[in-house]
Each structure stands twice: as structure tokens, then as C-alpha cells.
Amino acid sequence: MHKSQRLRDLLPLLACPECQEPGGLSIETVSAQQAEEWQTVLREQARPEQQIICGSCHRAYPVTIDGIPVLWSHMLEQTFDHLEEDVNGVNPSEQDVKAANIQVYDQISDAYDSEGVHADAVTRSRLVSAFVEATNTRQGTHLDVGCGAGNVLQFFSDVLEGPKIGMDVSLSGLRAVRRKGFHAVLGDAEKLPFPNSSLGLVTASSVLHHLFLPDRLMQQAHRTLSTGGVFLTDFDPNARAAEWGWLALQLYALRRPVYHLLSLGRRRVFHGTEQVQVWNAVAEFHNKPGEGFDIGNLRSALVRAGFELHRVFPHNCHDSSVSSGSFVQPSPRHLLVQALSGRNPFHRDNSDTLLTASVKPVKVHNDEISPSGRRQVQELFAESHSGLQESSKPHQPQGGHVIRAA
């Protein structure tokens, strides 16, 4: 498809990320001076020829020479503008976290794609099953936030009919997405460039823990999804497994030289140079010992954002509710850390990462959650401590989900 044709198809689906007025974007020719500024900020080989103008707030956005719209938030634009500055690795700010994500994924997205991180058949089957169980709808626009090279868009290409859009902060990742035939837009996960109630599916695989305030993406997903739309998150670290024992923490202190030396498996792409290691540690903002997502808190954050929670499930054990077959194998690092912390790495409570599936419910009253949403909250408070939503035991009929205190 020709680049301008592709942009014309994509533009009606987008909105200004700052004012979010629908249908107000138009394409214009850009002045030479502005083009030069944007070329520098985006670190591009060629000057943009076109820009997108918001009809409501009159903000201008660049379009790359190959037709990728750059619908960045104010903060993301500023982050690009200050990308040469050092990232604070000790006490990173919101902007540091954004900058680290841009830097690290610009550096490694090609390797990330070819090594197929999080792209195996089991991951695909779990994610697609979670969607199919959450809704009967098979039509709608799919937005994959933090799309990398577009693996998740591919997962859903046979499942959901409609436009498929990858969004990321890395232009090199977005170019890979376009080579696969999908739409691509550069944007901020905390300020989605889409109109209200316009999307059918929002996926965010290995994204929440890269955000300074993950709740913002949940709120934005809720805003942009239409009623009945599905929000899927995957591969976010489980806080319980992140409570490392003393021995595991000793190992963590040595991780960078060890990874570097041993080039441990697929994670070596994140440990190519010392600089990439620092960026990656900041980019993995909520993925470190003592951090991660408490299952109970994650559930209530999604409900607070307005979702009905369909399911949370772990990635290290057989879970017949989503896939009767194989499960996502715990990483060697997870096995080692859990063993060193005196925990069974295969127990569901100690899972490495979590997948969530949520549905945007019909709005009942203004600012009120639906009866089933309220029920979810009540169930949360009824638990003595955070537990896992578990499937019915094998061979029992489907639909018998119970909340089990861990």
C-alpha cells in the first residue's frame, strides 16, 4: 500500500492526544524550518514533508517521511527533545522512564523481533483464548500499545476483523510493524491518540510495568474502548514472586556482569552494552525485586478504571480455564530466584508474570460502576489477602469460577 493511502485510512481512526476531539485531524505541508526541527528531535534520516494539525487545539504533529504519524503527548515530545541528556538510573522521573524506553527499544527492536521474545505459540493461544472467552464480538479496531515489532497484532489477525494499529515510542519498531502490513502510530501509552469509545480491543503485552503510572493506561484504555470492548495485559511481574530472598538478592547485585558474561539466553539483547543495561533497568520500572504487581491491587486498579474484570491468571502453571495444553515456561531466572528465595516456582501464587482480561461494561449511572463491577470490589474486600481468580477444577463444567484466597 502506498504510504499516503495508508495514512488516509489511518487518520479517521486517530485523535489529538492532548484534546482528544474526534475527527479533527487534517494533513498539511510542513514548513522547511519546522521540518528541520522535527528531523532533529526525531533523529530521522530525512525531513518530514507533512504534518497533522488538530482542528480543535491547533497543535501540529509530524508525519515521518515514510508516512508514520507522530501523535506524541506534550511530555513525550519534550522527552524526545531532551533524549541526549543522561537518564537518572537511581531515582528516575517520569520523563526518565519514557526516555529509557525510547532509547532501549530503538537500540534493540530488531534483535527483539528476530529473537521473538513473548511471541511463542503458547503465549498466543493464552492471549487469544482470554479474548475469545471475554467477548463474542469478532469485529472492531485492535490497538496494540507498546507493539514492538507487531507480534500481538499478528496473534489477533484471524480472530478480530477490523483495522489493526500498532503504537509504540520506537520508530524502528513501528517500521517493522508496517512491513508486516499493519498501521503504525507513534504515541504515548499514558495519553492515547484515539477518540472516546472507538476501539474494540486494546492489548498491552509487557507494557504496564514500563510505565511510571500504569493506572493511566488502564484509564485511557477504558476511555478509548467501546462498550463491550476488551483490554488485555500480559507479562507484568507478579509482586509476590518479586519478594526475593537474601540469596536471590545477592545474585541480583551481580546480574549485569553475569548476564553480560554468559549472554544468558534471549535476555542478552538487553545486556549488549553497559548503557543499554542502565536504560533497560529504568525502562523496566516496576520490574525489580520488591516491586511488581500485587494481584489484588492490579484487579482493583482495573475495576477502579471502570472495567469488569474477566480474569487474572499466572504464567507458570497449568490453567485449564484458558489453555488445557502447555503453559508459559518459567524463565531460568525465575526458577533460580524462586528456588533461592525458598519458594516453589511452579506454584500459581509464585508465578513469574500475570495476564489480565477486562471488559468495558455498559455504563449504569454516571460515575457508578455496574452491579458486576461492584460485586468484584466486594469480593476483593472479602478476601483476607490477595488471591487468584481460579478456574473450576478440570472436568467440571465451565463457568464455575471462584475466588480463592491464596
Ligand SMILES: [Zn+2]
Ligand atoms: Zn488537539
